[in-house]
Amino acid sequence: MIDNIHIIGAGAVGAAYGALLHNMDRRCVSFVASGERRERLLREGIAVNGKEYLIPVLDSGKTHPVADLLIVAVKHYHLDQAIAEMKNSIGDGTIIMSLMNGIDSEERIGAVYGEEKLLHAVVVGIDALRRGNRVAYTTQGKIFFGEKGAKESSDRVQRVQDLFDRAGINYMVPTDIMRDIWWKFMINVGINQASAVTGANYGIFQQAGPERELMDAAMREVIALARKLGIGLSSEDVEKWYAVLASLGPGGKTSMLQDMEAGRKTEVEMLSGVVMALGRKHGMDVPVNERLYDQIRALERKRGAS
Numbered sequence: 001m002i003d004n005i006h007i008i009g010a011g012a013v014g015a016a017y018g019a020l021l022h023n024m025d026r027r028c029v030s031f032v033a034s035g036e037r038r039e040r041l042l043r044e045g046i047a048v049n050g051k052e053y054l055i056p057v058l059d060s061g062k063t064h065p066v067a068d069l070l071i072v073a074v075k076h077y078h079l080d081q082a083i084a085e086m087k088n089s090i091g092d093g094t095i096i097m098s099l100m101n102g103i104d105s106e107e108r109i110g111a112v113y114g115e116e117k118l119l120h121a122v123v124v125g126i127d128a129l130r131r132g133n134r135v136a137y138t139t140q141g142k143i144f145f146g147e148k149g150a151k152e153s154s155d156r157v158q159r160v161q162d163l164f165d166r167a168g169i170n171y172m173v174p175t176d177i178m179r180d181i182w183w184k185f186m187i188n189v190g191i192n193q194a195s196a197v198t199g200a201n202y203g204i205f206q207q208a209g210p211e212r213e214l215m216d217a218a219m220r221e222v223i224a225l226a227r228k229l230g231i232g233l234s235s236e237d238v239e240k241w242y243a244v245l246a247s248l249g250p251g252g253k254t255s256m257l258q259d260m261e262a263g264r265k266t267e268v269e270m271l272s273g274v275v276m277a278l279g280r281k282h283g284m285d286v287p288v289n290e291r292l293y294d295q296i297r298a299l300e301r302k303r304g305a306s
Helices: 012-024 035-044 076-085 105-113 155-167 177-198 210-228 235-245 255-261 272-281 287-302
Strands: 005-008 029-033 046-048 051-053 057-059 069-072 095-098 118-124 129-131 134-136 142-146
Touching: 005 012, 012 029, 012 046, 012 051, 012 129, 012 134, 012 155, 029 035, 035 057, 076 105, 095 105, 095 155, 105 118, 118 155, 118 177, 129 255, 142 155, 142 177, 177 210, 177 235, 177 255, 177 272, 177 287, 210 235, 210 272, 210 287, 255 287, 272 287
Parallel strands: 005 029, 005 069, 029 057, 046 134, 069 095, 095 118
Antiparallel strands: 046 051, 118 142, 129 134
């Protein structure tokens, strides 16, 4: 049984799932942080859907009991710091689950702590909005997770399923988790970046128009690239995303648009930046993502977030 969960990252995703775990058993979950971020979490806590939470915050620089499950939910540009800060949370039996966007966080974590500790995962459909330490969502979404390359469940997967069942966390265990991670990557490359340059919320993307056309074009470049790499994405996956998109609160905003509006640095490097790098490596043109990359970086510079 998983009894001790550590979370690195108290943004929209980390706070939402931290609150659900705390509702199940306030003794089971802690954030891990250092310095000013830890002091702020200790002082202010978090608020999720209007409820205040004072979840314990472990000092990453000090020895503490290791985690049964370590959830990583930081921004891409904070991953190196998170990898250093998770050291004291990891023991022989710790399961690491990254809920980050992109396609490279597991590889980077596994290079330090061992890929065998990872369950590959991705979050789809959560519409959480973050303002300071306050997070609100109307749709919880779903965590897709599983063993890389495995078609059947494992003891580790079953233990996490039991935890999520107890906590009321929606999940799915697909037969090919890597394909689902690429599917989510396709989604983020599309809607996150299109929303960042247009300022559009989910409601705008739920109807036909130039914003949706831009999102679609960026996603289709990922599909072409995925096929080159042997990942079986297709046009049906775009339609599958549209079904999820229709379920989101129309007033909700992507994490990248929230970052843009708050003057924070975005995760463009792990989206169009990665698409461009893979395109160069495999001799494929990705003009839509090149344009989005340039536009987002220009907006960051204009807002002083670069």
